[in-house]
Amino acid sequence: MGEQLNRAFRRVFGEGGGFQRLVIQVAAILIAFIFGAAVLAVTGYSPLEAYVSMASGAFGSRYGVGQTLTQATPIVFTSIAFLVGLKAGLFNIGIEGQFLMGAMGATLAGIYLSGIPWVVHVPLTILFGMMAGALWALIPAVLKSRFDAHEVITTMMLSYVATHFTSYLVNYPFKAPGWVSQSVRINGSAELPRILPPTQLSAGIFIAVIVTAASTYFLQRTVIGYELRATGLNPSAAENAGISIDRSILVSMALSGAVAGLGGACEIMGIHRRFIQGFSPGYGWDGLAVALVGGLNPVGSFFASVLFGALRSGGMIMTRATGVPLDIVNILQALVIVFVAAPKLIRKLLGRER
Amino acid sequence: MVELSNLINAGLFAAAIRMATPIAYAALGGMFSERVGVMNIGLEGMMLTSAFSGVAASYFTGSAWLGVLAAVLVGGLLGLLHAVLTVKYAGDQVVSGAGLNILAAGFTAYMSQVIWGTRGSSEAVNSIPDLTIPFLRQVPVLGRVLGTHSPLVYLMPVITAASYFLLFKTPLGLRIRAVGEHPTAAETAGIDVYRIKFMCVILSGMLAGLGGAFLSLSHLNVFNKGMTGGRGFIALAAMIFGKWMPFSVFGASLLFGFADALQMRLQSLGLLPPQIILAIPYVLTVAILAGVVGKARPPSDYKPYERE
Numbered sequence: 001m002g003e004q005l006n007r008a009f010r011r012v013f014g015e016g017g018g019f020q021r022l023v024i025q026v027a028a029i030l031i032a033f034i035f036g037a038a039v040l041a042v043t044g045y046s047p048l049e050a051y052v053s054m055a056s057g058a059f060g061s062r063y064g065v066g067q068t069l070t071q072a073t074p075i076v077f078t079s080i081a082f083l084v085g086l087k088a089g090l091f092n093i094g095i096e097g098q099f100l101m102g103a104m105g106a107t108l109a110g111i112y113l114s115g116i117p118w119v120v121h122v123p124l125t126i127l128f129g130m131m132a133g134a135l136w137a138l139i140p141a142v143l144k145s146r147f148d149a150h151e152v153i154t155t156m157m158l159s160y161v162a163t164h165f166t167s168y169l170v171n172y173p174f175k176a177p178g179w180v181s182q183s184v185r186i187n188g189s190a191e192l193p194r195i196l197p198p199t200q201l202s203a204g205i206f207i208a209v210i211v212t213a214a215s216t217y218f219l220q221r222t223v224i225g226y227e228l229r230a231t232g233l234n235p236s237a238a239e240n241a242g243i244s245i246d247r248s249i250l251v252s253m254a255l256s257g258a259v260a261g262l263g264g265a266c267e268i269m270g271i272h273r274r275f276i277q278g279f280s281p282g283y284g285w286d287g288l289a290v291a292l293v294g295g296l297n298p299v300g301s302f303f304a305s306v307l308f309g310a311l312r313s314g315g316m317i318m319t320r321a322t323g324v325p326l327d328i329v330n331i332l333q334a335l336v337i338v339f340v341a342a343p344k345l346i347r348k349l350l351g352r353e354r
Numbered sequence: 355m356v357e358l359s360n361l362i363n364a365g366l367f368a369a370a371i372r373m374a375t376p377i378a379y380a381a382l383g384g385m386f387s388e389r390v391g392v393m394n395i396g397l398e399g400m401m402l403t404s405a406f407s408g409v410a411a412s413y414f415t416g417s418a419w420l421g422v423l424a425a426v427l428v429g430g431l432l433g434l435l436h437a438v439l440t441v442k443y444a445g446d447q448v449v450s451g452a453g454l455n456i457l458a459a460g461f462t463a464y465m466s467q468v469i470w471g472t473r474g475s476s477e478a479v480n481s482i483p484d485l486t487i488p489f490l491r492q493v494p495v496l497g498r499v500l501g502t503h504s505p506l507v508y509l510m511p512v513i514t515a516a517s518y519f520l521l522f523k524t525p526l527g528l529r530i531r532a533v534g535e536h537p538t539a540a541e542t543a544g545i546d547v548y549r550i551k552f553m554c555v556i557l558s559g560m561l562a563g564l565g566g567a568f569l570s571l572s573h574l575n576v577f578n579k580g581m582t583g584g585r586g587f588i589a590l591a592a593m594i595f596g597k598w599m600p601f602s603v604f605g606a607s608l609l610f611g612f613a614d615a616l617q618m619r620l621q622s623l624g625l626l627p628p629q630i631i632l633a634i635p636y637v638l639t640v641a642i643l644a645g646v647v648g649k650a651r652p653p654s655d656y657k658p659y660e661r662e
Contacts, residue, residue, distance in 0.1 A: 039461075039464070043464075043465075043468045044468075091448045093395075093448075093452060139640075140640075143640070143643070143644040146644075147643075147644045147645070149640070149643040149644040150590075150594065150643065152393075152395055152448060152590075153587050153590050153591050153594075153639070153640075153643060154640050154643055154644070156584065156587045157584065157587060157588075157591075157636040157637075157639045157640045158636070158640060160583075160584050160633070160636045161633045161636045161637055161640075164629045164630070164632045164633040164636075165629065165630075165633060167629045168627050168629035168630055171627065171629060172627055285456055288452055289453075289456070292449060325463070325464045325467040325468065325473070327460045327461075327463040327464035327467065327473075328460070328464055329460070330456060330457075330459060330460025330463070330464075331457060331460040331461055331464055332460075333456060333460070334453050334454075334455075334456035334457030334458075334459075334460055334461075335453075335457065337449060337452065337453035337456060337457075338435075338439065338450060338453035338454070338457065340449070341439055341440075341445040341446050341449035341450040341453055342439045342440075342443040342444070342445030342446075342450065343445075344443040344444055344445070345438075345439065345443040345445065348443070
């Protein structure tokens with residue numbers, strides 16, 4: 001029966017989505033929560049109270065669910081961005097920077113294009129965001145393919161550069177009048193509608209669903225998607241089969257950056273409607289964690305994003321209700337990553353291996 | 355108009371040496387880990403957690419040196435965790451390292467709120483006083499560059515030399531290099547590959563811990579949220595630029611330290627917007643990785659070693 005279940009799960013979730021894998025991912029999450037409970041208990045908080053308040057905050061009301069999905073939306077994009085790179089064997093850990101550049105590209109398109117109808121302005125703004133993210137990701141891609149510069153370091157460094165650069169833009173050339181470091185508001189014709197007031201949930205969630213489906217199709221059913229996966233699994237074999245490694249690097253990084261940029265664009269167009277310095281609490285990093293928890297496939301990432309969105313939205317409620325520092329959420333996420341990193345350890349803890 | 359002498363003077367070079375120190379400690383740490391085939395992108399998190407632990411220990415004991423000790427121990431502990439995940443359980447090295455970085459960011463922010471009640475910064479604590487070397491201080495120019503520094507700055511070249519000696523002049527160093535270059539052959543020759551790997555990754559964390567301690571207990575006397583500011587990643591770049599050789603790694607760190615010092619100096623002069631100046635060390639790191647390095651070959655292939 002196990003084998004049948006495995007096959008069924010693979011059909012739904014794509015490769016790497018076997019049932020056993022799901023068990024391990026869920027176990028990793030549970031173990032992370034147990035360790036998190038230990039941290040809470042040692043520092044004088046009640047783990048039960050914190051977790052209950054977090055869960056009821058995230059799912060216990062219509063408002064909570066709306067905020068959970070709001071928080072999940074950017075993470076869907078950043079996690080798929082990360083896994084598209086990883087499928088080709090690239091650790092794009094600078095998603096945060098591409099996300100910010102995409103947000104900035106969309107902001108500028110939203111402000112400076114005007115007098116055009118909604119049906120034209122929204123796609124154009126999205127396009128600018130995707131292009132900004134893709135171009136930012138192409139820098140480390142070119143450096144990798146031409147000069148062999150390690151992408152883990154270059155993407156990370158460029159992420160810092162993007163943080164400072166966008167913050168420069170909203171402090172100097174594009175600063176709105178007033179004390180806050182932010183741009184002026186984008187035009188109404190570039191906004192994505194809110195779909196569940198009073199929550200901030202926007203139509204961005206639909207775009208997230210489309211990206212999830214499209215990236216699944218792309219990776220599983222297209223030639224380029226196949227080439228990327230082949231490059232990631234075994235670069236030398238791929239090269240022998242006539243696949244250009246350099247092209248795979250450029251394509252996967254451009255796509256990765258475009259998806260991250262799209263995420264930034266949706267966040268601006270649907271939630272903030274302007275670029276505010278420091279608006280991202282680290283969605284790029286969440287993406288890395290979520291992609292791993294989601295078993296490195298888009299559908300899994302979508303559901304894992306909802307879980308992490310719940311951690312963020314429920315976490316805020318928990319902080320208000322119990323006084324537990326919000327950073328426990330980051331600790332939980334990091335613990336999940338650490339345990340997902342070593343499936344062998346989980347198997348051992350589950351008693352499946354010696 | 356700003357005089358050039360306001361920008362480039364002995365003080366700038368002294369600051370360059372100061373800012374090179376945390377990078378060099380972490381870079382040497384990264385070198386030991388990579389010498390045995392374990393990529394350590396968790397250096398950033400190890401530095402940050404150690405910077406925090408050092409301040410916390412100094413806060414509770416009143417002794418800055420106990421703080422340094424705590425920082426080194428905690429760094430070693432995180433190294434042990436990285437080794438357990440990646441060596442013992444053959445987990446992915448980049449994922450584990452990235453996880454450690456996020457864990458460090460969350461843990462230090464959480465704990466500083468628990469201890470000091472503020473999100474992401476500590477109270478001022480006892481720090482390590484600077485040391486003045488009497489004869490050196492008297493030498494013109496050079497005295498102002500090298501004469502007065504934290505003891506941890508003076509310790510840096512000593513540790514660099516010791517690392518060189520350990521790696522290239524001792525039997526243990528030979529074993530370390532053998533494990534990195536050809537683990538199967540090393541095991542056949544009777545070397546305990548896992549033990550050597552564990553040792554080097556723990557050492558890596560301890561050295562990163564010293565770098566973190568320097569930042570929070572010597573350069574400053576407080577812990578600030580995210581105070582390492584990517585220095586762990588810059589250290590990785592310095593390690594690659596220095597081609598995994600102790601003295602070259604130290605030299606490369608001096609270059610990155612100079613960029614950091616120049617950045618601070620430019621900020622104080624107020625010539626350019628601070629955000630642009632802040633980006634300089636990161637841009638330089640990318641440029642160096644791409645341009646100067648050429649084909650830097652790591653001493654090992656980063657594959658987890660699994661016994662037959």
